[in-house]
Amino acid sequence: MRDYYNVKINIPGGIVSPGTLHDILSMAYEAKVRKVRFGARQQLLMTVHYEDMRFLEQDLKKKGISYELNTERYPNIISSYCAEEVFRTGQWLSESEYHTVLDGFDYQPQLKINLSDSNQSFTPFFTGNLNFIASPVPHFWYLYVRPKQSNTVFRWRELIYTNDISRLARSVEEAMLSEGHRGEESLHWAVSSQRKFITQPATGEVELPDFTLPYYEGFNRYGQRTWLGLYRRNEQFSISFLLDVCALCLKTRIGEICITPWKSLIIKGIEEKDRTQWSKVLGRHNINVRHAANELAWQTEDHNSEGTELKNYVVRHFDKDDTRTFGLCFGVQTRSKSEVFGSVLVRKRPLLQIGQLSLFSVYDIYYTENFNPNSRTYYLFEKGLLKIHVPAQLERLCHKFSARRYMENREVVRFNEEDTVVPAASPAVYGHQCSHCLTIYDERYGDVLNDIPAGVSFGQLPDSYTCPTCDAPKTHMQLVELGSEVEEIG
Incomplete structure (x- = not known):
């Protein structure tokens, strides 16, 4: 029996140059890796046989590329950069602003850090420990703090200047992890007493948009250019295909590839004259870009095929019954300490467990407050379901959501009896x-x-x-x- 390593390479902000990705994938291919995945926190994930790992490690160290083996000590910094221009435009937050923030991080954070535009709903806002959200004031950000192993979120009392985000994040991390400060007052005092930052008073809470998940696959026009979204049903991308993608990006002068929290890729800035070349690459590798929207609205755990299998099992039932899921997204949690993003959460739990051995498992279904996936409050919908019953109960919850939305949006018109007109x-x-x-x-x-x-x-x-x-x-x-x-x- 062969042993394996789970390798994680962080891609800060989900932004990687085609050249860098090409180098990493080429090294992985030399280590006999043939497929890779992308994580919910916009990382590159792969599984490597133990006898091949030492060669890959040598190559990664030569290139100065940081990586982790079977650990999650350094969670990736994630951002809504992948949504910029293609799913939202306007306001002051631009692609260059993201780069300014990310370039300021000269250390690997041990806390989960999220950078989000407040006018999008493609990437999550509050799944991090430090959640920076663009405010209406140009170049200033809200900060919402969620201490590790806690579900409590509180707002930092000041808005943080773009150039100070990395410094403040480091100070908060030191105060929280090294000095043990976790409460709002204690943490704020510890950070503010050590360093000075450029801030403005935060006079109100952030105003977030209603959740809508855009269709993020296939060729889509924006302005005079096109972006391409790539999703794989089994969440695995062949290295040979990705190497061709990187090569075509370099050939057509596309400088960045975006990794999304939905374990997919977005390639922006495709010129109309190059569309044929992209179609040929998709055809050469038999890549489908016509998946149904309800199949894209799922998030599963990293390094775990069980959640993906359950997702596909439910989606087949949704397709068969023509179930409407618009406005919802789903998360599958099969490990007790994992975290997934969704307005509906399917959580697996052991019904009988002896030590580390689960003899029999069932599923519980939860939904978030107002069906907003950015809410931290969950309500139990059904408990103790066998796998065979999960699709039907999810359909029932979808019907409940649609009925609720209809009641909230319908227009009420009142007439006086004598003035009633048909x-x-x-x-x-x-x-x-x-x-x-x-x-x-x-x-x-x-x-x-x-x-x-x-x-x-x-x-x-x-x-x-x-x-x-x-x-x-x-x-x-x-x-x-x-x-x-x-x-x-x-």
Whole structure:
């Protein structure tokens, strides 16, 4: 029987240059590694046979690349950089601002650090111990602290200046881990008495957006360029494919590859003239980029295939029953001390355990307050389920969420009895919706990105027409009712 090492390489902020990634993957390939994964904290993960590990270690040390074996002492700094430009634009936080913060870290943090734009919901806000969130004041950040092994979150009383984030994070880490300060007052006093930082008073709580998970796979246009999202159902990427990706990035002058908390990759800045080359790379390695949105909305534990298998088991039932999951994301927890991000949490627990041996396991289902995955409060929905019953109960919870959303959003109109008017029925309006990213073609407006003027019916579109968002073919767009057309009377 052969022994294995779980190797973790941190990618700060989830940002890596194609050249650096190419070097790491080439060294891994020489160590007989053929597939790698990406972690929930935007790391590069791989499993290496023990007899090959010494050669990989020598190569990594020569290149000055830090790594961990079977440990989690240094959690990665994660950021919402991967969402910048493609899922949100505007405000003061830019890609260069992220680099300024990350370049300030000249040490490896032992605390989990999150850097987040407050106007996105693609990456989690509060899964770290130190959660920096961009404030409305340019170049200043909120800080929300969650001490290790605690579910309590408190807001730092000042906003922190961009250039001081790394210094303050180091001071908080020293006060928390070396000096034992954990309470809000004690921790703030310990840090503020040692160093001076550029700050502003934090007069209110951060305002976070409602959670929506964008469709993050496939080719998608933004401005005059395209970004490509890459997801694998088994969460494993072949090294040969990734080496081709890195090579094409270098050839077409793409300077960065982004790792997301959803264990996927995002490549920004693809020029239209290079689209064909990217399609050829996907075709050469038989890479599918047409997964359903409900399959993308899952987060599982690192170095653990059990959660992935449960996810795939549930998704098959969702597809069979055509279950609506829009607005939700799901986390699968099979280890007691692991942490996953989700508005719905499926937690495995042993029903009978002798020492380290679990003889029989069941599943509990929880949901977060207001179904917001950034909430730290969980409510029990069902307890002690066998695996076979998990999909049906998750479907029931999805129906509960959809019904609640409908009740919150419906418009209430009140009439006086004598003034009640029954309007004549207006004709329904129909459009065609992409089954992958949910983009709708409405003939009243046409399609600006594909140069289709208003008034062109869906049937008049050429067979070569594709979705303007994800490039799905015309045959993947289904007829949907958009509502009633209301005639305005002047």
